[in-house]
Amino acid sequence: MTRALSFFSALAAVLVAGCGGPRMDVGQMTAAQPVDLQSVQTVAAPPSEYRIGVGDKLDVRVFQVEDLSFEELVVDTSGNINMPLIGAVRGAGRTAGEMSSDIAARLAARYLRDPQVTVTVKEAASQKITVDGAVTKPGVYEMRGSTSLLQAVAMAEGPTRIADLTKVAVFRTIDGQRSVALFDLAAIRQGRAPDPEVLGDDVVVVDTSRLNSALREVLGAVPALAIFRPF
Structure with missing residues (x-):
């Protein structure tokens, strides 16, 4: 728990220091039990699964x-x-x-x-998502219907040059609790991983390469990507 909290404390510090967009209250992101991403409809789904x-x-x-x-x-x-x-x-x-x-x-x-x-x-009525971190234009964006993680980052005009695309976090409320999953956007771009669906009220945070040294130990303890886990 302590190591994971260190990860999000470091992430919050960088967002406050280097991002002109909305400020996330990371301290409010309490954890849910680990949930397989596919079970909560985050893997890109056909329109019938909307x-x-x-x-x-x-x-x-x-x-x-x-x-x-x-x-x-x-x-x-x-x-x-x-x-x-x-x-x-x-x-x-x-x-x-x-x-x-x-x-x-x-x-x-x-x-x-x-x-x-x-x-x-x-x-589909418009729903709002927040895209923050190392993106060109952090902010709150409206989406209609099914929207993938790649599309969400594109709404913010793409990642910046200091973005670390191997560490993109999606915060979501599941059964009333806040939880998070990490994704490798670089692998998604290359077709080596599925492009997950983002849902209304999700918060997408693109990591910055400046955090690598501080986060290497914490992220090394994460056993898998694309799974919502406690922190």
Whole structure:
């Protein structure tokens, strides 16, 4: 724990000294239990795996039932959409496929025999991510739909000359707790590693090569990249 805290203390010091962008309160980043990155949908996923959010516009189709088909339903602030007969349907945090199955099951229970339901994300509401550290323009950026780590760094106009692309941290809240995973952006650029998906409210921090000597021991203790771990 002490060695890991030293890593983030050093990281915070460099950000304060050398970055003109937003300031991260690293002290608030308490750890979650280690979680395999793939289990929390950070590996780049096909559009069907996108997690629906508040404000997203959905196209909902019930095959051959025009009165239950809608070109545009907006996920409200409670995370739901409303449909005739079955009322509120949870959308936020679900995939389109999960919503389709839920709607079909509820319609089949009382109203239709073997309904065929398709839910499509017509337009994803903008979500914000923070990109900080050794990037050209640190700041808070809006993203729509699926956005990869490479794309997030590109939003900040790419890394600076002092960036260490082998150490890019993504901070995320998982089950109410703050956690972090490290990625090798150089390997991702070269196609040697998958380009993970970033989610709304993630904080991406690109390390700086000036930290190498201070962080070598700490990072050497990290057993694997691309896994959210306690610190």
